[in-house]
Amino acid sequence: MSAGAGTPLILDGITQRYGSALAVDTVTLDIRGGELVALLGPSGCGKTTLLRAVAGFLKPTEGRVIIGGQAVDHLPPNRRTVGIVFQNYALFPHMSVADNVAYGLAARGVGRAEQKARVAEMLALVRLEHLAGRFPREMSGGQQQRVALARALAVRPSILLLDEPFAALDKNLRLDMQIEIKRIQRSAGTTTLIVTHDQEEALSMADRVAVLNAGRLEQFAPPTDVYDRPETLFVNTFVGTANVLHGRLATEPGGARVVALEAGGLLPAATTLPDGTRVAACLRPEHVAFAEDGPGAEGGTGGGLDGVVEIGLPLGATLVHEIRLDGGARLKTAEARAAGARPRPPGTRVRLRPTAPERVSVFPDPRH
Numbered sequence: 001m002s003a004g005a006g007t008p009l010i011l012d013g014i015t016q017r018y019g020s021a022l023a024v025d026t027v028t029l030d031i032r033g034g035e036l037v038a039l040l041g042p043s044g045c046g047k048t049t050l051l052r053a054v055a056g057f058l059k060p061t062e063g064r065v066i067i068g069g070q071a072v073d074h075l076p077p078n079r080r081t082v083g084i085v086f087q088n089y090a091l092f093p094h095m096s097v098a099d100n101v102a103y104g105l106a107a108r109g110v111g112r113a114e115q116k117a118r119v120a121e122m123l124a125l126v127r128l129e130h131l132a133g134r135f136p137r138e139m140s141g142g143q144q145q146r147v148a149l150a151r152a153l154a155v156r157p158s159i160l161l162l163d164e165p166f167a168a169l170d171k172n173l174r175l176d177m178q179i180e181i182k183r184i185q186r187s188a189g190t191t192t193l194i195v196t197h198d199q200e201e202a203l204s205m206a207d208r209v210a211v212l213n214a215g216r217l218e219q220f221a222p223p224t225d226v227y228d229r230p231e232t233l234f235v236n237t238f239v240g241t242a243n244v245l246h247g248r249l250a251t252e253p254g255g256a257r258v259v260a261l262e263a264g265g266l267l268p269a270a271t272t273l274p275d276g277t278r279v280a281a282c283l284r285p286e287h288v289a290f291a292e293d294g295p296g297a298e299g300g301t302g303g304g305l306d307g308v309v310e311i312g313l314p315l316g317a318t319l320v321h322e323i324r325l326d327g328g329a330r331l332k333t334a335e336a337r338a339a340g341a342r343p344r345p346p347g348t349r350v351r352l353r354p355t356a357p358e359r360v361s362v363f364p365d366p367r368h
């Protein structure tokens with residue numbers, strides 16, 4: 001059904017209300033054919049709702065779903081060329097594993113012999129050939145999850161929707177399945193939308209990540225952009241770790257823009273927001289350097305944050321410190337640990353600075 005370039009998928013201004021509650025708020029996603037997109041966001045932000053709208057199990061309050069250039073809003077699920085793995089597997093309890101996998105094929109009028117061959121192929125893919133005759137209640141959660149995956153893939157969908165598909169799998173099997181999904185997506189050109197809570201999974205598997213918060217799309221970009229150039233305070237703190245320091249924008253006599261922190265000290269600020277604006281400045285732990293480690297500790301771009309080491313942790317390949325700044329705020333640092341390097345002892349006075357001025361992301365402070 002889908003080959004080569006794959007089938008593009010557009011979510012055009014999808015809004016879903018449940019009574020007066022707004023579960024999804026005008027979300028637009030333009031997904032290229034064959035692309036793998038991860039939906040990332042906290043519990044209740046609307047991820048499953050969006051998948052159900054694409055699959056046709058829910059008619060959104062507003063907006064359109066366009067698959068391969070065709071609006072599909074009037075089509076029932078079985079006519080949308082979509083395969084879905086539900087968050088809770090949703091296997092048919094009264095059917096064997098083999099019959100579960102064959103279900104979509106039968107519904108689409110695929111002949112018996114072909115059904116049998118396809119079921120065998122899919123069960124081999126998820127490594128459950130030996131359990132074809134079992135019933136769902138006789139299987140573990142991870143095994144049921146793989147049956148659900150086999151059922152979704154059996155119909156060779158042009159769009160594959162996966163809602164936390166690996167949640168019940170142990171680490172090794174999870175990695176194998178992630179690679180398998182990537183392989184299928186690449187070789188068959190299957191456009192794939194995967195919901196995950198797991199940032200690493202989203203960042204490692206996806207061509208682009210859509211970050212959702214409270215029903216709204218906060219950023220839709222390649223994983224490295226989401227991590228390196230977060231567009232909102234939410235994205236900066238939800239994806240990866242960030243130190244958040246509050247302060248006010250100012251311009252130094254030399255012309256450099258800075259954040260004058262409530263906790264004391266200055267951070268460089270590359271922003272077009274005006275002086276006086278209250279801001280939240282984000283700095284990832286790996287972008288904090290100890291001033292004695294290199295040049296540029298002080299100077300016009302807003303040099304130092306002074307504080308005391310509270311605790312240092314040698315985490316194998318990384319060295320993590322928690323610093324209490326003189327103004328009271330706490331800040332985490334993370335650096336590559338050289339062979340033999342030990343943490344700085346508690347009580348050590350330190351001066352910190354960002355590894356580069358552009359590593360500081362500045363957003364309007366939501367507290368004001």
Ligand SMILES: Nc1ncnc2c1ncn2[C@@H]1O[C@H](COP(=O)(O)OP(=O)(O)OP(=O)(O)O)[C@@H](O)[C@H]1O
Pocket residue numbers: 018023041042043044045046047048049050087
């Ligand atoms: N049938 C429904 N009736 C009323 N509210 C609903 C219904 N389904 C979902 N909601 C609400 O809509 C919001 C979004 O739900 P959704 O299931 O899409 O979240 P989610 O991002 O998938 O969360 P999770 O990560 O926990 O699975 C939630 O606040 C939820 O309570």
Ligand SMILES: [Mg+2]
Pocket residue numbers: 047048049087163
């Ligand atoms: Mg969900």
